[in-house]
Amino acid sequence: MVVNLCFSFLTSYQPTAASQDALAADASHFTIRTAQVQDLASLAEMLTDSFHSRSGIMGWAYPVLRLGIYEDLRNRLRSTAPHYVCLVALAVISGVGGTREELAGTVEIALRSPSSWQPRRSQYPYISNLAVSKSCRRRGVAKQLLLACEQTAVDWGFPDIYLHVLENNHQARQLYLKAGYQLHQIEPSYGAWLLGHPKRLLLQKHLSTTPNS
Numbered sequence: 001m002v003v004n005l006c007f008s009f010l011t012s013y014q015p016t017a018a019s020q021d022a023l024a025a026d027a028s029h030f031t032i033r034t035a036q037v038q039d040l041a042s043l044a045e046m047l048t049d050s051f052h053s054r055s056g057i058m059g060w061a062y063p064v065l066r067l068g069i070y071e072d073l074r075n076r077l078r079s080t081a082p083h084y085v086c087l088v089a090l091a092v093i094s095g096v097g098g099t100r101e102e103l104a105g106t107v108e109i110a111l112r113s114p115s116s117w118q119p120r121r122s123q124y125p126y127i128s129n130l131a132v133s134k135s136c137r138r139r140g141v142a143k144q145l146l147l148a149c150e151q152t153a154v155d156w157g158f159p160d161i162y163l164h165v166l167e168n169n170h171q172a173r174q175l176y177l178k179a180g181y182q183l184h185q186i187e188p189s190y191g192a193w194l195l196g197h198p199k200r201l202l203l204q205k206h207l208s209t210t211p212n213s
Contacts, residue, residue: 030104030141032148035077035086042103043088044070050131076108083111083125083156087148089132089141105132107145109152112162125153127163146179154207161205168198181205 035043048066053059077086086108090101112126127149132141153161162184165172184204 029092030136030139030144031090031092031101032087032144033090035088035106037074037077039088039103040070040074040077043073043086043106046103046106046131046133047073047129081110083123085109085149085152086129087145087152089136089145091136103133104136105130105141105145107131107149109149109161111156125149125156125158125161127161130163142175143179146176150205150207159207161207163203164200165203166198167201173201176203179205 044066047069048062052062052065054062073086076084087106088103089105091104093100093102107130108128109125110128111123113123127146130142130145132145150161163176163181164187165176167173167186181203182205183201185202187200187202
């Protein structure tokens with residue numbers, strides 16, 4: 001069960017009720033690091049809430065979907081693949097008892113093999129599973145996670161990076177456009193042709209040696 005970022009952009013993941021005010025006041029302070037085993041439960045909840053509905057009949061399947069995402073992510077984190085990273089953004093929360101960190105967002109980057117219809121023959125760095133908590137939207141979390149992925153791709157020695165987005169996900173497309181991503185290819189889809197589903201757009205960004213600049 002691989003979740004793909006093109007099906008969702010900003011999640012409705014909710015932090016604990018006690019931290020709502022603190023997040024709103026101090027959510028501009030973030031740190032980014034690689035995901036750790038202790039992050040799995042929170043990450044699985046965030047991703048499930050991002051890509052699956054709790055309402056209607058899907059509400060019954062929600063725990064099963066969350067477990068599947070948890071196991072898939074755990075397997076990926078355990079992987080020894082040299083070109084895979086799961087990153088998390090953490091909001092630094094200040095309170096009476098001091099400071100603590102709470103999950104604000106996540107993203108994954110890995111080398112992807114080209115599909116049979118794609119002209120390229122070599123693997124390329126690909127961003128997936130970008131999710132940001134509802135309380136941290138419009139605070140630059142997604143941008144920081146993208147920049148971290150771009151720096152990772154540069155560190156791996158690649159000059160370009162790719163991701164998918166649905167053509168009707170205008171908010172995400174605007175973010176990627178501002179971040180320098182351009183349309184590389186419209187992915188063929190029988191669902192788009194026959195059922196009117198939105199097309200998947202493959203976006204590309206050429207990276208400088210200092211993508212954070």
